[in-house]
Amino acid sequence: MAAIDCGTNSIRLLVADLPDPSAGPEAELVDVVRRMEIVRLGQDLDRTGRIAPEALERTCRALLGYAESIESLGVSDVRMCATSASRDAANADEFRAMVVDAIGVEPEVVTGDEEARLSFTGAVRGLGPDVPAPYLVVDIGGGSTEFVAGGRPVGGGAATVDAAISVDIGCVRMTERHLPGDPPTPEQLAAAEADITAAVDRALSVVPGREAATLIGLAGSVTTVAGIALGLSEYRPDRIHHSRIPYADVARVTDELLVRSSAERLTIPVMHPGRADVIVAGALVLKIVMERTGMTSVIASERDILDGIAYSLTR
Incomplete structure (x- = not known):
């Protein structure tokens, strides 16, 4: 099976084999190929309301490469989900036509609620019994951030979603809206923090995140912050x-x-070149989420919506 996640900043491919049925309902998929390209599909979208032609071209090139991998591996079951950028764009039809031409599959432009549930499924599976529920899963994307609360039903089994919401505070959107400075000015940071705080509080009025026992953070902003905090000399998933x-x-x-410029952030060993200009916004979202929920730690997960899309193909 093959899963493709097309977000505001990156597009990713996962080709995986089914888990061994004897391993139980929490068994994880077996990776065959896992790839990621930074295409910045949401470039200027918050300002113009449209996907830029050059962003479509970058995404098309990445998809053509993914199509080659899918064909060479003989995969027939493919699901592609497109998230925040393609939901918001006035020229979303142009995006869909490009995807069909490139990989022969119609992209599903999922709702924020479905995006949240897929992220939760990918993140929680495989956590193990030592990580206490209920969980708050926060997926910090390029255009939006998803908040999902849930846990395990009585008696074990697969995790369940209790509440979910998507809010427009992704790292690309917040950078373009508030943080043009390199590095950003104190005034720009204050505006970003106010916008993020208001959105986080709005999300927490719907999702009972403050009642969670464990915070799980997803996507590149979280894993990059984790890699820096761990002092890694290279990106080590x-x-x-x-x-x-x-x-x-x-x-x-x-x-x-x-306080660093984008060029200075690029010298950090775990920093992806396509993330250096938006990582401040992503880190601010994570920091403010922890402050507003009172969480003293976050578990960084390399498993997220991409894995959730793949798991959906096993039903």
Whole structure:
């Protein structure tokens, strides 16, 4: 099976084999191929309301490469989900036509609620019994951030979703809206923090995140902050996945990032070149979520909506 997640900042491919049925309902998929390209599909979308032609071209190139991998591996079951950027764009039909031409599959432009539920499924599966429920899963994307609360039903089994909401405070959107400075000015940071705080509080009025026992953070902003906090000399998904990062480290890393220029952030060993200009906004979202929920630590997960899309193909 193959899953494709097309977000505001990146597009990702997962080709996986089904887990061994004898391993039980919490068994994880077996990765065959996992790829990621930063395409910035949401470039200027918050300002113009449209996907830029050059962003469509970058996304098309990435999809053509993914189509080659899917064909070479003989995969027939493919699901592609497109999230915040393609939901918001006035020229979403142009995006859909490009996707069909590139990979022969109609993209599903999922709602924020469905995006949240897919993220939760991918993040919670495989956590293990030592991580207490209920969970608050926060997926910090490029255009939006998803908040999902849930846990395990009595007697074990697959995790269940109790409440979910998507709010427009992704790292690309917040950078373009509030943080043009390099590094951002104190006034720009104050505006971003106010916008993020209001959106987080709005999300927490719907999702009971303050009642959760465990905070799980998803996507590149979280895993990058985790990699920096861990002092890694290179990006190591195996070290980052399920690492527990204290709030003090999240706050320290955020403060270090916001006073550096994009060029200076690029010198950080775990920093992806396509993330250096938006990581401040992503780190601010994570830091403010922890402050507003009172969470003292976050578990960083390398498993997220992409894995949730793949799991949906096993039903």
